[in-house]
Amino acid sequence: MQLGELQSYYGEFQDAGVHVYAVSVDPPEHNARLKARLGAGYEFLSDERGEMLDALDIRHAHRSATGKDVAIPTQYLVDRDGVVRWVYRSASIRLRPHPREALAAIREFVSIPHTK
Amino acid sequence: MSSRLSYLVVALGNGPRHPLRRGIALTLLLGWVVGVVLLPPPEDPLVLWLSRLALACSLVACVGVFLDYLNLRRKYPLLILAGVTACLVLSGWCLVRQPSGTLVFRLSVPLLLSGLLLFYVFYFSVLHGGQLVSKLRVGDRLPDFTLPDTVGRPVTLAAVVAGGPALFLFYRGDW
Numbered sequence: 001m002q003l004g005e006l007q008s009y010y011g012e013f014q015d016a017g018v019h020v021y022a023v024s025v026d027p028p029e030h031n032a033r034l035k036a037r038l039g040a041g042y043e044f045l046s047d048e049r050g051e052m053l054d055a056l057d058i059r060h061a062h063r064s065a066t067g068k069d070v071a072i073p074t075q076y077l078v079d080r081d082g083v084v085r086w087v088y089r090s091a092s093i094r095l096r097p098h099p100r101e102a103l104a105a106i107r108e109f110v111s112i113p114h115t116k
Numbered sequence: 117m118s119s120r121l122s123y124l125v126v127a128l129g130n131g132p133r134h135p136l137r138r139g140i141a142l143t144l145l146l147g148w149v150v151g152v153v154l155l156p157p158p159e160d161p162l163v164l165w166l167s168r169l170a171l172a173c174s175l176v177a178c179v180g181v182f183l184d185y186l187n188l189r190r191k192y193p194l195l196i197l198a199g200v201t202a203c204l205v206l207s208g209w210c211l212v213r214q215p216s217g218t219l220v221f222r223l224s225v226p227l228l229l230s231g232l233l234l235f236y237v238f239y240f241s242v243l244h245g246g247q248l249v250s251k252l253r254v255g256d257r258l259p260d261f262t263l264p265d266t267v268g269r270p271v272t273l274a275a276v277v278a279g280g281p282a283l284f285l286f287y288r289g290d291w
Contacts, residue, residue, distance in 0.1 A: 002287055019282040021271075023263070024289025032266035045263040045271055055259040057251035058286055071286040078284065082258050082277045102283055109281070 002073070002096045003038055009099035010041045016106045018077070021045050023052065025070055047071075058089065073097070077105055085109045139232055140178065147225030155218050163214045167222055170206035173199045174226040177233050196237050200230040258284070 003022060013020050020042035024031070031044035050069055053059040058072045073096045077086040086105035088097045158164050177199025207223045207230075252258065262270045276282050 006285065013283065017280050019276060019279060021276065021282060021284050023284055023286045026289040028264045028266050028268045035266050043271070044266050046265075047261075047263055052259070052261050052263065053286070055261075056286075060288075070288045073288060074286045076252065076258060076284045077281065078258050078273075078277060079281050080277050082260075082273050084252055084254050084256050084258055085281070087252060087254060096287070102285075106281075106283075 003034070003040065006042065006099050007038050007040050009103065012099075012103050013106070014041070016103070018106055019043075023047055023071070025050055025053070025068065075102055077102060077109060079109070140229065143228045143232065144225060147228065151222040151224055155221055158210075158214055158216075158219055158222065160214055163210045163219065166206050166210050167219070167226075170203045170210065170223060170226040173203035173206065174229040174233070175199075177203065178229065180233075196233050200233050203227070203230045 006020070006022070010020065021044070022031075022040075022042060023045045025048055026034070026046060027048055028044075028046045031046055034040075035044050047053060050059050050071075053069070053071050056074065056076075058074045059069055060072045061069050073090040075086075075088045075097060076084050079085050086102070086109060088101060090096065158167065177196045180195035180199065203226045207227055210223065211219060258273055260273050262272050265271050
């Protein structure tokens with residue numbers, strides 16, 4: 001599962017000084033249970049109405065097991081100014097990028113001098 | 117008897133909801149009825165055992181799929197591909213040694229299963245679609261948001277990035 005894989009790489013994100021947030025349409029109580037079950041060090045955010053999904057154009061209608069709208073697997077690496085430095089948007093709900101890809105992007109991003 | 121039992125165990129354990137699992141279950145049941153119950157076994161004992169081995173290989177490949185469903189957090193594409201390859205080679209050898217329609221029916225279970233599994237691996241691989249262009253490009257600012265965390269505390273983009281760079285991972289959810 002994607003989130004368990006993320007947890008096994010979480011130390012490397014911490015070492016790079018990057019905070020990790022997992023976002024989905026699930027309610028906070030659901031996320032709290034999931035976080036405890038995974039022993040996740042990263043935080044979970046709830047976008048129950050999918051407002052963020054619409055703003056980012058990553059809503060995937062009626063695709064969950066219960067027919068709910070869900071997010072297309074997408075990842076954004078943002079800097080201190082909230083500017084996107086790396087993005088991975090899957091073509092399909094089935095494809096999820098491996099944490100190594102985000103880590104590679106972070107290494108590249110860190111080596112770029114911070115400009116403002 | 118044990119191989120007949122394994123057909124049923126896998127078929128029943130599939131669960132009805134997932135189309136792939138339904139496909140595998142139907143393939144197994146139909147193939148079992150036609151190939152093993154209705155038709156006589158091949159006369160050549162070597163072909164008989166190698167066809168059983170081909171079935172075993174395709175079942176091993178199935179394990180690669182079902183391990184994933186057991187939530188072991190990993191997929192086993194190599195196990196699937198190795199099982200499928202072994203199954204195809206064995207089936208091909210049997211058919212060359214004893215070409216007969218009966219044998220084709222007997223081998224239909226491992227062959228169909230292998231086909232399904234090959235499709236499965238392809239379907240979930242990057243060969244079948246990759247990335248799409250994101251609406252939000254590199255250099256764009258992430259839209260502001262206020263979303264609750266696991267204890268219902270509101271989190272804003274400004275608060276997050278004040279603490280340093282961040283990775284936002286949108287995942288499917290609603291498992």
